Amino acid sequence: MLARGETVHGRVDELPFSERAVPQAKGMQRIALTPIFADTAWWGFLALGRTDASRVWSEMELEALRTAAEVFGAAIYRAEAEAERERIQLKLQAAQKLESLGVLAGGIAHDFNNLLTSILGNANLARMDLPPDSPAEYPLQQIEATTQRAAELCRQMLAYAGKGRFVVRTQDLNHLIKDIIQLLRVSLSKKASIDLELAPGLLQVVADAAQVRQIMMNLVLNASEAIGDRPGRIRITTGMIRPDSACFDDAVCAPEQPAAEYVFLRVQDDGCGMTAAVRARIFEPFFTTKFTGRGLGLSATLGIVRGHQGALKLESEPGQGTTFTLLLPRATEQPAEPEVPAPTAPAWQGKGNILVVDDEANVRHVAGRALETLGFTVTAAQDGREAVELFAANPAGFTAVLMDLTMPRLNGLEAFAQMRQIHPSVRVVLMSGYDAQASTASVTARGLAGFLSKPFELAKLREQMRALDDLPPQL
Ligand SMILES: Nc1ncnc2c1ncn2[C@@H]1O[C@H](COP(=O)(O)OP(=O)(O)O)[C@@H](O)[C@H]1O
Ligand SMILES: [Mg+2]
Known part of the structure; x- marks a missing residue:
């Protein structure tokens, strides 16, 4: 040469x-x-x-x-x-576009969750005051059901924005699938048969259960929609793998530092499949090829996979069906007992004074009203700083604090930290429609008394407040 x-x-x-x-x-x-x-x-x-x-x-x-x-x-x-x-330049522009869409989606979802909290809470309150045979019963039920669907969309947007991870704990993947499969079967195309091939034994992952369910819903619903009205099969497989160095080469999303072992979930369909042009865009938020599609399922899925240091693989050809494989790092600790809060009797009543803290007047108001129907008296504050001042002036005057996470001046976690210094056993139930900290620590590890994700039903609030009775008394 x-x-x-x-x-x-x-x-x-x-x-x-x-x-x-x-x-x-x-x-x-x-x-x-x-x-x-x-x-x-x-x-x-x-x-x-x-x-x-x-x-x-x-x-x-x-x-x-x-x-x-x-x-x-x-x-x-x-x-x-x-x-x-x-x-x-093009790559950067695409990344910036997705980044700003993420910020936008997260912001919209946050505001919508506050609005939905007020809509759902008020519908719950209105129904409580009505005799069960009231003609207003049906429309109010519809409002509640629709609010839940809107909340579902917000959850997808938050997941895409990389937010909305609330409670992370060790879970068994098979258990999560069995949990959700009944729900899935009823909402799927009648023509699609589901084959479950779950690996024996525990498949442990450290994850937010609600988000992993969200991924399963998204993948299986898409599979069923790809099959449409023709007869078809959806195969759901789980297992464990030790990835080799090439394992992530063709992945849509790969972990920065691969773990030694992964638990996988594979959703395979024999539906319409995708062309290269469609494959290239499916993870963009709001990209859809369906008439009534929202285009949020896969972008949310990707957000969740990233948030869990997982990987996602895709194989699809037109007419050949589609296979999505989700990989999550395998956890070694024993799964925590799934928390099954005992349903609280509707007649349960609490007592004492609750400090309600939220920068949204609507939320403050509806949460206050709801607590009053449960037998509490309420003091309201509009941000963390005001809450800390009220609390410092009379710590013994409050049975518990119900506080928003994202607030101006002093946010919920900061206010919680300051209240704890004043009074170490203060009981704070945090509420949020938006996990600004993308926290990985579980709620109880932070010393919180509870967590409510917005929007919440009156029954959920009642359960949280009832559960405070099981905690050691606030001195
Ligand atoms: N299993 C699948 N088979 C064929 N196409 C799929 C499959 N999953 C996703 N897609 C394509 O990806 C697009 C985006 O999916 P998604 O983000 O879930 O939004 P939506 O389902 O609302 O359209 C779909 O519109 C479809 O074109
Ligand atoms: Mg979808």
Whole structure:
């Protein structure tokens, strides 16, 4: 191989073997040859060739050849650098677009959750005051059901934005699937049969159960929609793998630092499959090919997978069906007992004074009203700072604190920390529609008395407040 600025000239059959083929094919007898370098990378050769076996190249001709090769090399390098810059620019723009969509989606979901808290809470309160045979009963039930569907959309948007991870604990993946499969069967296309192939034994992951269920719902619903009205099968498989170095090469999303072992969930359908053009866009939020689609299922799924240091793989061809494989790092601790809060009797009544803290007046108001129906008296504060001041003035005057997480001036966790310094056993139930901290610590590990995700039913609030009775008394 020639170095930069070097030339060889002479008979073609004296050239190094590897450089002989092309000139020989063109019938050249004598040749002068110099390499072209684009910056430092060898790009090719520039050559002068003659069929005349007696031709000799002058030093001036060779110098011209070297100069021409330099000019070529520089032009090629510029063109390549330009193309590379453009490629990076496009990638950056795409990333920025997705990033700002994420911020937007997260912000909208946060505000909507507050609105939905007020709608759902007020509908619950109105129903409580009505006789069961009231004609208003049905429309109020519809309001509640619709609110839950709107809340579901908010959850997808939050998941896409990488928010909404609330309670992370060790779970068994098989258990989560069995839990949700009944629910899935009723909402799926009647033509699709579901085959469950769950690996024996425990498949432990550290995860937010609600979010893992959300992924399963999204993948299985998509599979069923891809099958449509034709008969088809959905295969759900679980298992454990030790990834090799190539395992994540073709993944849609891969962990930065692969773990030694993964638990996988595979959802396979024999539905319509996807073209390359569709495959390229399915993780964009709001991208859908369905008439009534929202385009949030897969973008939310990806957000959740990232949040759990997992990986996602996709195989799909038109007419060949689709396979999604989700991998989550395997956890080694024993799964915590699933928390099954005992349903609280509707007649349960509490007593004492509750400090309700939220920057949204609507939420403050409806939560206050709901607590009053449960037998509590209520003091309201509009942000963390006001709450801490009220609490500091009379810590014994409050049975518990019901506080929003995301607030101006002093947020819920900061206010909680300050209240704890004033009074270590203060009971704080945090509520949020938006996990600004993307916290990984579980609620109880932080010393919180409870957590409510917005929007919540009156019954959920009652359960949380009832559960406070089981805690050691606040001194
Ligand atoms: N199993 C599947 N088979 C074929 N296409 C799929 C499958 N899953 C997802 N897609 C494609 O990805 C798109 C985005 O999916 P998703 O984010 O769940 O939104 P939506 O289901 O509301 O359209 C779908 O509109 C569809 O084109
Ligand atoms: Mg979907």
